[in-house]
Amino acid sequence: xxxxxxxxxxxxxxxxxxxxxxxxxxxxxxxxxxxxxxxxxxxxxxxxxxxxxxxxxxxxxxxxxxxxxxxxxxxxxxxxxxxxxxxxxxxxxxxxxxxxxxxxxxxxxxxxxxxxxxxxxxxxxxxxxxxxxxxxxxxxxxxxxxxxxxxxxxxxxxxxxxxxxxxxxxxxxxxxxxxxxxxxxxxxxxxxxxxxxxxxxxxxxxxxxxxxxxxxxxxxxxxxxxxxxxxxxxxxxxxxxxxxxxxxxxxxxx
Numbered sequence: 001x002x003x004x005x006x007x008x009x010x011x012x013x014x015x016x017x018x019x020x021x022x023x024x025x026x027x028x029x030x031x032x033x034x035x036x037x038x039x040x041x042x043x044x045x046x047x048x049x050x051x052x053x054x055x056x057x058x059x060x061x062x063x064x065x066x067x068x069x070x071x072x073x074x075x076x077x078x079x080x081x082x083x084x085x086x087x088x089x090x091x092x093x094x095x096x097x098x099x100x101x102x103x104x105x106x107x108x109x110x111x112x113x114x115x116x117x118x119x120x121x122x123x124x125x126x127x128x129x130x131x132x133x134x135x136x137x138x139x140x141x142x143x144x145x146x147x148x149x150x151x152x153x154x155x156x157x158x159x160x161x162x163x164x165x166x167x168x169x170x171x172x173x174x175x176x177x178x179x180x181x182x183x184x185x186x187x188x189x190x191x192x193x194x195x196x197x198x199x200x201x202x203x204x205x206x207x208x209x210x211x212x213x214x215x216x217x218x219x220x221x222x223x224x225x226x227x228x229x230x231x232x233x234x235x236x237x238x239x240x241x242x243x244x245x246x247x248x249x250x251x252x253x254x
Contacts, residue, residue: 040199040211044142046191048151055191063192066185070177072166081212082196086171089162089193090200091216096161097197098220101128101149129222133203133210150198158190159183 046054067073074085106113136145179185199211201221214223
């Protein structure tokens with residue numbers, strides 16, 4: 001029995017829709033593979049430059065779990081990053097890290113960073129990403145070494161920074177989380193966020209963007225948008241040409 005023109009058109013468009021869906025799933029799968037291929041390492045131990053142990057993998061995992069239990073992490077994005085149900089604490093923290101390093105680099109000039117000449121400020125701002133983006137993960141020994149600009153705030157003020165941040169009702173969807181009054185839990189949250197900040201600004205091996213694809217954006221630490229436009233444009237053009245080719249093939253065979 002010969003198929004009617006309407007049946008043939010339906011079959012063609014069914015194949016076209018299936019092809020588009022397949023390409024869409026393949027694109028998502030590729031994106032996930034690219035993101036997880038060099039995921040942020042969760043080290044067995046984190047040390048400072050003197051060899052003092054700061055925290056370990058269990059502290060990182062506990063810190064993330066505490067935030068989840070308090071309703072502050074709701075899931076993960078396609079990049080494998082935590083989806084915060086509060087204002088992003090890393091976006092809040094990175095400028096503080098940059099400001100601390102800026103003050104330290106300004107000390108030889110004898111004045112605070114804000115009082116430097118424009119040329120000196122620009123010079124320091126250009127140096128900051130070079131210092132902050134160095135990858136200090138030792139894969140052989142499964143450890144990360146925190147440079148001083150990470151270590152100093154972690155040891156001196158991070159607990160108070162996060163106590164104030166999460167005690168602010170604007171930063172907590174369910175009021176003040178219980179962990180802010182527990183020093184041990186607050187310390188584990190501080191450790192987790194310090195590790196996540198490290199991953200956010202540390203360049204991946206053999207790449208010029210961080211483990212989080214330079215998210216969140218912060219120009220002072222070199223987290224400028226990553227240009228994957230060429231990749232997605234290429235995939236889009238391929239998808240369109242592929243679908244046009246399928247339609248043309250079936251029309252030619254009518």
